[in-house]
Amino acid sequence: MTEIDDDDVRLDPGFADQFDRGFRPPCQLYLISPPEITDAFGDRLSAAIDAGSVAAFQLRLKGIDDHAIARLAEPLQKICADRDVAFIINDSIGLAKRLGADGVHLGQGDGDARDARAQLGPKVQIGVTCHDSRHLAMEAGEAGADYVAFGAFYPTTTKDTEHRAEPSILGWWTTVFELPCVAIGGITPDNARPLVEAGADFIAACSAVWTDGDGEAAAVKKFAALF
Numbered sequence: 001m002t003e004i005d006d007d008d009v010r011l012d013p014g015f016a017d018q019f020d021r022g023f024r025p026p027c028q029l030y031l032i033s034p035p036e037i038t039d040a041f042g043d044r045l046s047a048a049i050d051a052g053s054v055a056a057f058q059l060r061l062k063g064i065d066d067h068a069i070a071r072l073a074e075p076l077q078k079i080c081a082d083r084d085v086a087f088i089i090n091d092s093i094g095l096a097k098r099l100g101a102d103g104v105h106l107g108q109g110d111g112d113a114r115d116a117r118a119q120l121g122p123k124v125q126i127g128v129t130c131h132d133s134r135h136l137a138m139e140a141g142e143a144g145a146d147y148v149a150f151g152a153f154y155p156t157t158t159k160d161t162e163h164r165a166e167p168s169i170l171g172w173w174t175t176v177f178e179l180p181c182v183a184i185g186g187i188t189p190d191n192a193r194p195l196v197e198a199g200a201d202f203i204a205a206c207s208a209v210w211t212d213g214d215g216e217a218a219a220v221k222k223f224a225a226l227f
């Protein structure tokens with residue numbers, strides 16, 4: 001695809017012909033795992049999911065090898081399957097395939113959505129980080145992604161972020177395309193409302209859930225009250 005200026009986006013991507021917002025299900029929560037977990041994390045994940053409105057859980061662990069991630073993943077994958085929550089692996093198409101995960105989340109340096117589709121087949125969900133770029137999001141849609149992720153919307157200590165997104169990108173995306181969008185980055189129950197109102201299909205949250213002083217179930221309920 002030819003590089004285009006993000007301020008001069010042409011609304012002719014070819015993969016979507018929807019030009020009205022149409023029906024979209026209510027916003028739901030997309031949980032991101034804490035950066036480090038132990039075997040005891042399963043109880044916390046169960047409690048968070050059982051609090052309601054959780055559509056997906058992403059296992060996002062950095063600095064440990066795939067074998068260690070696979071060992072930690074197994075019970076968490078079962079918890080998600082038992083509750084009909086999508087189990088998403090971050091970064092690695094190969095690990096998602098090995099585990100039979102419901103999906104893989106790819107950053108801009110993590111591989112290509114077309115390659116992921118070829119390797120994982122039609123049923124596996126493929127998400128792509130698009131930062132604050134309409135261009136990247138349209139490219140991801142053309143490449144067959146199942147969702148696009150915009151962020152970071154707010155400052156976060158979970159990850160060093162170089163891009164800042166505005167709620168208007170969610171409004172633009174959901175007005176033009178049917179493909180679901182995820183909002184991520186520093187999102188808490190106290191600052192999520194503009195993102196929900198702008199049209200986010202999913203709110204992705206890590207620290208706001210796992211470090212809430214009232215516990216993860218209470219945090220999930222606070223988010224769910226906004227949906």
Ligand SMILES: Cc1ncc(COP(=O)(O)OP(=O)(O)O)c(N)n1
Binds near residue numbers: 060091109129
């Ligand atoms: C839902 C969701 N959106 C964005 C990201 C960020 O992915 P990436 O840019 O690859 O950065 P890392 O998470 O790998 O540090 C994500 N993981 N999930």
Ligand SMILES: Cc1nc(C(=O)O)sc1CCOP(=O)(O)O
Binds near residue numbers: 032152153185187206
């Ligand atoms: C993993 C990740 N990706 C981001 C992006 O902007 O692409 S922000 C982020 C961190 C999300 O964690 P928290 O909810 O604690 O801010």
Ligand SMILES: [Mg+2]
Binds near residue numbers: 090091105106107110
């Ligand atoms: Mg990544």
